[in-house]
Amino acid sequence: MERDSLARSIISTCLEMTRLGLNQGTAGNVSVRYRDGMLITPTGIPYETLTPSHIVYVDAGGKHEEGKIPSSEWRFHQMAYQTRPDANAVVHNHAVHCTAVSILNRPIPAIHYMIAAAGGNTIPCAPYATFGSKKLSEYVAIALKNRKAILLQHHGMIACEINLQKALWLAHEVEVLAHLYLATLAINDPVPVLSEAEIATVLEKFKTYGLRVEE
Numbered sequence: 001m002e003r004d005s006l007a008r009s010i011i012s013t014c015l016e017m018t019r020l021g022l023n024q025g026t027a028g029n030v031s032v033r034y035r036d037g038m039l040i041t042p043t044g045i046p047y048e049t050l051t052p053s054h055i056v057y058v059d060a061g062g063k064h065e066e067g068k069i070p071s072s073e074w075r076f077h078q079m080a081y082q083t084r085p086d087a088n089a090v091v092h093n094h095a096v097h098c099t100a101v102s103i104l105n106r107p108i109p110a111i112h113y114m115i116a117a118a119g120g121n122t123i124p125c126a127p128y129a130t131f132g133s134k135k136l137s138e139y140v141a142i143a144l145k146n147r148k149a150i151l152l153q154h155h156g157m158i159a160c161e162i163n164l165q166k167a168l169w170l171a172h173e174v175e176v177l178a179h180l181y182l183a184t185l186a187i188n189d190p191v192p193v194l195s196e197a198e199i200a201t202v203l204e205k206f207k208t209y210g211l212r213v214e215e
């Protein structure tokens, strides 16, 4: 896809993320894999005011184009693409329920089979490190190794997928799971969970779920 249409898709993903209630203010950031690097939202600019010219190209070496400042989290986006060759889009936000679980420093357990959408039977929580730091990107790389979505302790969440639409869908799904987890945790701790074997079965079924039969 051309740079301009990718930039437009990034902006509409940001706006949709806010519309879905997953984010507040200038929190969060969105990127897509592009050439040897990525296109990413600029730092600290409200989504409603973004135009395609604000979107920043960052190359594989972490060098960004002149006259623009990329998201403070460009390092963990870069790490996500390095760690997950299947990912073409990365969404980060401070969704309230995900962030609440991250404050408890707990993974989201297998409370619902949709946990498998993130690639396993838990959604792990990467340890805290200062926003924008190299340390945070290192923690992100470890946590994303076997998962498409993770929590960031005392911060928020990240979702990676093959395209922006799916990354945003996954981010929303994880927020629903976090909400469910907190709701059930208020009544029962630990909450009842599905077995590893059942999640393995769901992971298998997801490989073909929703695929259309060729006519």
Ligand SMILES: C[C@H](O)[C@@H](O)[C@@H](O)C(=O)COP(=O)(O)O
Pocket: 026, 027, 028, 029, 041, 042, 043, 044, 045, 070, 071, 072, 073, 092, 093, 131, 132
């Ligand atoms: C302080 C920032 O909001 C930080 O939380 C960062 O992770 C974030 O979500 C937005 O930062 P950018 O505007 O630099 O993308």
Ligand SMILES: [Zn+2]
Pocket: 027, 028, 092, 093, 094, 131, 155, 156
């Ligand atoms: Zn953040």
